[in-house]
Amino acid sequence: MTHTDTASGRAKMDHGEEFVDILEERRRSYDLGHALRTIKLHPYQGGPRCSTAKLNKAVLDSQYLRYVAEEIATETGSSVVEVREQARRLLEEMSQNLQLSSLRLMSYTITKVAKRLFSSIYVNMEGLSMLQKATQETPVILMPNHKSYLDFLVISYILFTYDIPVPVIASVIRKYLLGLKQQSIGLAEMKMVGEILRRSGAFFIRRAIGSDKLYWAVLSEYVKTIVRTGYAPMKFYVEGLRSRTLKSLTPKLGMMHMVLEPYFKSEVFDITLVPISISYDRVLEESLHAHELLGVPKPKETTTSLLKSTKVLQEDYGAMHVNFGRPISVRQMCEGKINRCQYNLTPRDLPQKPTEEAQACVRWLAHLVVRVQDEGSVISPWSLMACMLLQAPITALTEEGLLWHQLTGKTLWLRKLVLDCGARLNWPAQTPDSDVMSSAVALHRSVVHQKAGRVYLVQEEEPARRHPISPQERMMRTASAVLMLASYRNQSLHVFVRPALVATALHITESTQRDELFAFYCFLQELFSYEFVSIPGELSQDFEEACSLLKKCGAAHISQQEVTPSAGGMETLSFLRALIQPFIDSYQVMLRYLCEEGDQVLTEKQFLPAVRSLATRLILSGELDTYEALSSDTQKNLLLALRRLEAVTKSRASEENEFNVNKAAIRTIGDVLSGKIPPQMLQTTPDARL
């Protein structure tokens, strides 16, 4: 829980960390003065930073790019000079142009905007000072989670505020932003936005690189050069995309490889990774995301249009927490995992596939960072309420309303559980609990509203309707509210997910034997591998930890051989189970579709609407009571998991992303999931594959 000292804008968490509201000071002083103040940076290892032009030249002149250019020239029959010229253009399109003056401008603008949107931006000072120290000693990689567009510059803003070198930012971006594709909005405007971002340190990565060898080469040399020279800290999203469900995503490894390679090849002594957890009380894009997930068309995603819409600027988004995690030394983490000698017998600039060892290590580290991001995120009271709201029958929310005191009672119960699990909860200690919860509801009036001691789901209003609303349409409206709720639930999912999987295993297997439970746990983790990110190779540690958490919160007895539900733990266990239930139900529906209705060969484009309409049917007929089956995220995750389980295979020849469906295998998975047959019946052993 949080003790806030409003006067100074400081808040203390139960973890003893001190969070400081950086807006507090801005509210008291001149924004312009702040932006224009003298800045004293302690550069990396005392050396001066080179200019952008020099950096780019180093990239273009690199031996690595020479090799690649020659390779490509031979492959394509064009001349080396041409290829190198192409590389130069790519780099120009890509590169950042970090400038102090732009940072000042950015800082000024952000201060203005942030003061409107947020009540406070809390930053943990200890993390910040560790980061500051790290920037002087090693190249630093800032790795925030990505839940909102606003993440993009907020880190730079904070570092700028505290005189810490501002990062260059890897930004995956649509072509039109680069001015490569004509867009509805003016090209010039787009270019200008792009330029402003560049000057704030952003460098641009095309969204679909595919197999463009030269592009990969230029990008990776650019990234590596920045890391090698300690040009500036680098920020990138290891999850690759913005999470539309507020749940962590399975990390992408390409960028991570590039960033770590200078260490593997001994080009730097060490690299420091700083996981950063950004948590929002309320997310700017909440309804945008819900619409996207439901496949409902939404306004074109543009940077300016979002900020321009005055509506957005008038709303209150509560507080934002930015938690700078403990710096991770890559050297320390890689000990025993990477044998750097392997790079000694060939030139290090030779284009080479990463070794298996390196891949495994990168994968592991990337997952680890995501885990640390999760653990560092700050949970709001609202997220707990969302958990509870979602466990109420849907009709209670849409029609008769949920009793307020029932909701608050359960939320307070959950507060205890979440604290037992060791999470960072942001629950103001000085405010009466009921006020805390009421204000949470007030903040989220876009999702729920409170009336006469009851809580109702907000049904989206459509302007000027002509005909009466159809059941489908009504359902879609409920769905969008439910998906918003679900994403707020997801903010605290990481705290419960592993014990919840054990609780589910207990329930489905009806066994108390550890090894059986573990086998089922592994199966669940494998099937839900894209829902709940787990660290490769650490399933059994996770399982152990989950068991001891269950024990700690009194839900189960643990012995050498057994995990037995305890008498007083039923409430906890059923809560945990109910957290996972929507996922199981959704997956069952989709598996059913694949077995019974779908064709042998499918594309993703066919699969999504087909499953959605099946789910719609089932929801309307009352057979299915989770709206999460409608989410395209859930649907895609299932496909990915099935591919991993080899129940679905990509047919090679086809261009259209076609899948071959192995119906028998899918049936088996469904049967295992419903507990009809034990997980051992699956051919592949989950543990070995994770």
Add this chain to the structure above:
Amino acid sequence: MAANGSGGGSDRQRVAQQRLRIIAGHLRRPADEDSAVRAAECKAPQSESDASAEGKTVPRRRQEIMKWNGWGYNDTKFIFNKKGQTEFTGKRYRLSGMILPGLQDWFENTFGASVHHKSPATNILNSSAVQPPNLNEAFVEELKSTGVPFSHDAEDRVFRANGHCLHEIFPLREGKIGRVPDTVVWPNCHNDVVKIVELACKHNVCLIPFGGGTSVSSALECPLEETRSIVSLDTSQMNRILWIDEKNLTAHVEAGIIGQDLERLLNESGYCTGHEPDSMEFSSLGGWVATRASGMKKNVYGNIEDLVVHIKMVTPQGVIEKSCQGPRMSTGPDIHHFILGSEGTLGLVTEVTMKIRPVPAYQKYGSVVFPDFEQGVACLREVARQRCAPASIRLMDNKQFQFGHALKPQGSSMFTSFLDGLKKFYITKFKGFDPNRLCVATLLFEGDREKVLQHEKQVYDIAAKFGGLAAGEDNGQRGYMLTFVIAYLRDLGLDYYVIAESFETSVPWDRVLDVCRNVKARIVRECKERGVQFSPLSTCRVTQTYDAGACVYFYFAFNYRGLSDPIHTFEQVEHAAREEILANGGSLSHHHGGGDRFKIKRLLIKRRRRVGVNDAAVITGCILTSKRWPGHPEPRGEEVILRSPRHVLTASPSRKLMGESSIYQPCTSSANTLPRPYHRSAGPLPYPVFHVPTSICQGKPLRLRTACHRVKLILGLYNVSSVLGPPLGARHCPPTVWLHRAPTSLSLYLHRGHCTQETENMT
């Protein structure tokens, strides 16, 4: 140390005289008589061409001139005097008798040490602390009859029990004396050695060759596990130049001669070898060959492997040498390649024919300041690319530059420093050099005056491209002088709780900066993690350039107050640093050798075959695989033989495997008991054959695979206890005497399981 900036002209004699004075210092010939020693003159076969028996530096009783628990001459050391100044005592060096006003401050600031916290050494060698000798009576009896001088005196023995690793010197300072040789023998010539080896074989005693005792790889340490009587073969009295061949520019020299004597004597005739390792005051020709030494002027003269033309080595199986002095041959692997660097494990080098050069007409020092180390390395790389390196070019990092500064003596014009006066102004103000980042290269040019001047210009032009500024001759000269006194400085540190060591590596060019940065950073991090209370000094310099890479030399030192077992901590840090070197693509050693069990044991074994081959096989001169060449009979005995062209390891005690040899000469030994290793017979060309000593087999017959495996492991560790060739028609192995290090390796490495465990314990 040679100063000849203004010299020139072609007066060879004069130049030679000058060099003689400079290099040798002011050494008088020490008294040589000792009643404990039995003297007998050796009639060397070519004694008439004996260049000079006069002016030899090292007496049999080394204790008369040298320290027993520190570096160098008894009369020379650094002290902090009462006035808060540092003094260098004695008269031998240019720096001798001078005051160094800046050193104490630097010392206290760098290490957090204080002159009030002393950790003085035990002065007197307490003979009663030395274990009584474990004598092999029969051997001693027969040794007496040969007339070769020997001694069991405690002091004599202690003096031959160690090199100059920190872990060897540190206990001595505390008066702790470990296992020492039981006997010291002073052969006077090649034949004496043959006799001693023969007796050692016969009586199963362990022999350890001892040259100058400057080893820094623990190669001289007596293995604790050795139960046999250990005999130290001190070569110091085999110190004559036997002949000089002016037509071919070679000199034939006994292997015990030490560097300064060799240079001085050759200089008298107007020649030099140009081989100048920093330890040349004390290290011996045989030692250089045995450790693959490298001299600072290798760019002109070559490393030891380039300098030797012919080597004579006594092995338990006989004498091995090439049959001619041709400059190159292609009959099989070059036997020199496994003699060089064998560190006394294969035999004792007795005589060497070396290339000589006329003493250069002109010498000039120089120095260049670079804005930072990166620029400096880039410059050295360019110099190497253009193949225009001066006789010596070395690049010190900033820390070392500052260290060099602290060593500036008072009131001597040649020791002016560039942070003084005009130059200081020039460098720090005008050029914007940051005194905390700049670094210095020192240069030494040699040759004809004209050419030197031309060469100098070329190098300075290159330097200018990398932001380098010429910083004068004095700074260069001082840089070189310091390398000769640095070993004395360690003793000073040891007096005040500061321990220090150096190690070196060779790396490809593209990794030089990485190695320097990472190893230094690793040292700092390890010290911190291992509880060292004060931040360490961790510094490096690039000391040699090659076409494909460079040699990097690291110093590291720290204040050990507050540590319970400083040596252990130190070794852990050093180990980590070496691990870092390997991970960065550096070699275990560029010139110090790998004898140190610590390094080899723990690092090589841990690494896979490839690296083992890299480092160890070069030393042993062979590559081993455990594949058996098809068609060879199943082995029966315990002899494992390596036959090369296909690197076949096979075993066959009874077969004659050796063929016609043009490169091996029949043994010249007079003793019939010594098998003559190579004879004409049909069969493949001769290649190195490794003969597994009975002791490896531990008395039991071995299966081939096991034997191969063991030999491989041992060779991999290069504790090779084998010798060339099976005795003609021999059916069993003779006892092996060259096992002086093998026992360690045996117990530790024979079983793979065991060695893995070792390794894991370390990390």
